[in-house]
Amino acid sequence: MSNFRINGKTGSCIVFATMIFAIFSAMLFTHPYVKAQENTAGSLLKLSNANIPIDIPLLKSYVNGSDTFFIATDVSDEKTAAFLTEKTGFPVNYAPILASTPDSAKGNTYVFTNGVNGTGPFGYQVPVFGAKPGDEGYSPLLQINMVQWNSNASARELTSVQQIADAEQKGEISINKTDIVINHPAIKWEGGSLMVKENKTIGDETAYGGGQVLDIDTENMVVTMVAHRGWGPDGKSIYYIVTDATPQMPANMMGVPNVPADERLVGNAAVDLFQFTNGINGTGPMGFQSGIGAANPNDPNYSPMWLIQFIEWKDPSQAKVLENVNDIQSMKKAGLITVTPAMDGKHVVNCPFFDSDTVFKHQHKGNVSSS
Numbered sequence: 001m002s003n004f005r006i007n008g009k010t011g012s013c014i015v016f017a018t019m020i021f022a023i024f025s026a027m028l029f030t031h032p033y034v035k036a037q038e039n040t041a042g043s044l045l046k047l048s049n050a051n052i053p054i055d056i057p058l059l060k061s062y063v064n065g066s067d068t069f070f071i072a073t074d075v076s077d078e079k080t081a082a083f084l085t086e087k088t089g090f091p092v093n094y095a096p097i098l099a100s101t102p103d104s105a106k107g108n109t110y111v112f113t114n115g116v117n118g119t120g121p122f123g124y125q126v127p128v129f130g131a132k133p134g135d136e137g138y139s140p141l142l143q144i145n146m147v148q149w150n151s152n153a154s155a156r157e158l159t160s161v162q163q164i165a166d167a168e169q170k171g172e173i174s175i176n177k178t179d180i181v182i183n184h185p186a187i188k189w190e191g192g193s194l195m196v197k198e199n200k201t202i203g204d205e206t207a208y209g210g211g212q213v214l215d216i217d218t219e220n221m222v223v224t225m226v227a228h229r230g231w232g233p234d235g236k237s238i239y240y241i242v243t244d245a246t247p248q249m250p251a252n253m254m255g256v257p258n259v260p261a262d263e264r265l266v267g268n269a270a271v272d273l274f275q276f277t278n279g280i281n282g283t284g285p286m287g288f289q290s291g292i293g294a295a296n297p298n299d300p301n302y303s304p305m306w307l308i309q310f311i312e313w314k315d316p317s318q319a320k321v322l323e324n325v326n327d328i329q330s331m332k333k334a335g336l337i338t339v340t341p342a343m344d345g346k347h348v349v350n351c352p353f354f355d356s357d358t359v360f361k362h363q364h365k366g367n368v369s370s371s
Contacts (some may be wrong), residue, residue, distance in 0.1 A: 008251035047290055050204040050229045050283040051213055052239065053364035054354075057088045058187060061127045062107070062159040066190035068132050069218055070140075071243075074098060074183040074304045080144075087121060091358050097269050097303045098181040105264035106181055109142040109165055115155035130161045132189040133244070135258035140185040140244055140259065141269075141305075142352055146176040183304050185243035185350060186257075187223050188216050194243070195239040199365070202226060208285045212242045212253035214364070217353055224364045226368055227354065229283070231315045232296040235324040239359040240293075240351040245368030252345065254349075262348040265305045265324050270348050271295050272304035274328060274339070279319035294325060304352040307343040 024055040058069045072088060076098040077079050110128040111121060116359045131138040147164065149155040153172035158164050165344040167173045187194055195211035202214070206226065214224040228241040244259045245251040251258035263268075276288035284290045295302040311328065314336060322328055331337045341347075 003086075006145065012233060012290060026267075042094055044305045045227050047283050048204065050290070051200050051202050051206040051222050052227045052229070052359050054227040054239075054241070054362050054363070055222050056241075057366050058216075058218065058223050059089050059184075060221075061087070061129045061184075061196075063135075063189065064161075065159045068129060068190070069185055069188040069221075069223075070184045070186050070217070071223065072182065072184060073241075073243075075180060077178075077180040078180070080180055084121070089371060090362060091354065093297045093302065093304070093352065095183070095302050095304060097301060098141065098183065098305075099289050100268045101181050102264055102268060105269070106140055106141040106143050107137065107139045107259045107364060108145055108161070110145045110147050110158075110161070111174070112147045112149075115147075115149040115245050116157050118157075118172050128161060129184070133186050133192060133259070134167070137261070138186075138257075138259060139261040140183055141261075141265075142182055142184050144178045144180040144182060146178060148174050148176070150174060151280075171223065178184070183350070183352065185352075187213070189216065194257075197226070197255075198303045204283055209253050209255070213255075227359050228285070228290075229292045231292045231323055232353075233292065233294050233299075233325040234296070235276075235327075236296060237356050238293060238296065238353045239356065243350045243352070245347070245349040247343060249349060249365060250343075256350075259350070262305060262350065265303075265348055266307055266345060269303050270305045270307040271303045272309050273300060273349070273351065274309045274311050275327075275342070276322075277310045277312045279311075279313040279315045280321060292322065292325060292328065293353060295353075297355060302353070304350055306349050306351050307345070308347040309343045310340050312338050312340070314338065320324050 019220055035273040056071050061068045072084050073091050074093040074095040076096050078094045081092045081094040092183055107209055109128045113122050116125045120126045189320050194213045196213045197211040200214055212226050216223050225241045227241055229239055232238045242256055244257045246262040248258045272294040273291055275291040276284055277286055280289045282289040
């Protein structure tokens with residue numbers, strides 16, 4: 001059984017995550033608002049196709065000489081988004097807002113434009129990343145650096161940032177630091193991976209806890225993840241996956257790495273995602289109606305990095321279904337709900353959005369491996 005592991009500490013991480021999830025669930029389902037809903041007629045909203053298994057292409061990189069497998073979901077440059085979409089056969093979102101990511105919240109990827117042939121994006125060796133989950137400074141958001149071997153050098157495979165720095169110092173390579181930022185969440189790395197769900201049966205009632213991944217197949221280079229249904233700002237159905245988060249407690253609950261760098265996106269590259277803490281029971285992450293994002297994947301303000309906002313009904317017995325941002329604004333203006341930044345405004349989640357067509361086109365067919 002594959003589990004979420006960092007630095008080999010599988011057991012303690014899983015035990016801690018399980019304890020936190022149990023405590024969180026106990027608090028949630030003994031809350032007086034929840035009890036009120038249990039006795040309120042007609043207070044249940046269940047979306048169909050609330051959770052869908054989706055196959056996403058895996059890509060490979062090196063981190064300090066070891067293999068790391070990742071996915072490509074969003075990038076700040078439109079041409080790069082189109083290029084990677086064609087290259088991988090899976091839509092990569094154009095997210096210009098990622099260009100505003102501060103240096104302290106992003107890492108580096110080194111992409112080779114010549115040299116040793118391989119499976120990298122330009123047909124040469126695979127990229128090199130500076131860090132993996134659990135490393136100091138890890139971030140899924142990476143600034144793209146183009147690496148070119150100079151004509152007087154003997155090209156060879158480089159597998160670490162240190163080797164790249166040494167080759168540059170010797171005049172063997174030239175590095176072009178672009179202003180392009182890409183979302184490359186790590187899926188599997190040396191000594192760890194995203195937590196793999198034990199229960200492979202996915203349905204409308206599937207819980208958020210216990211992992212976001214069903215299978216990691218590095219032989220066929222595909223990861224099967226759970227896509228959760230929600231709403232965009234205009235009420236249009238969207239789906240999203242979860243790859244990392246901060247702070248530690250919700251990250252552990254969802255079975256993804258805690259990435260402190262995500263918090264530094266607040267105020268620049270993070271967009272509001274509204275989740276409900278009471279009201280109408282449903283298929284949302286906290287047991288109530290599904291959430292609402294402040295941007296669709298094709299909007300200019302779209303970002304895969306979401307600042308979670310909690311919506312609470314002042315009187316849960318008066319709760320209604322909210323489907324879009326205008327609904328939220330009108331209910332807030334009427335004094336019926338409160339909107340509060342989750343966890344003192346520090347709860348940021350990496351949740352790439354996809355439209356329904358993408359999800360159903362890439363929906364996993366057949367049984368999911370139990371290994």
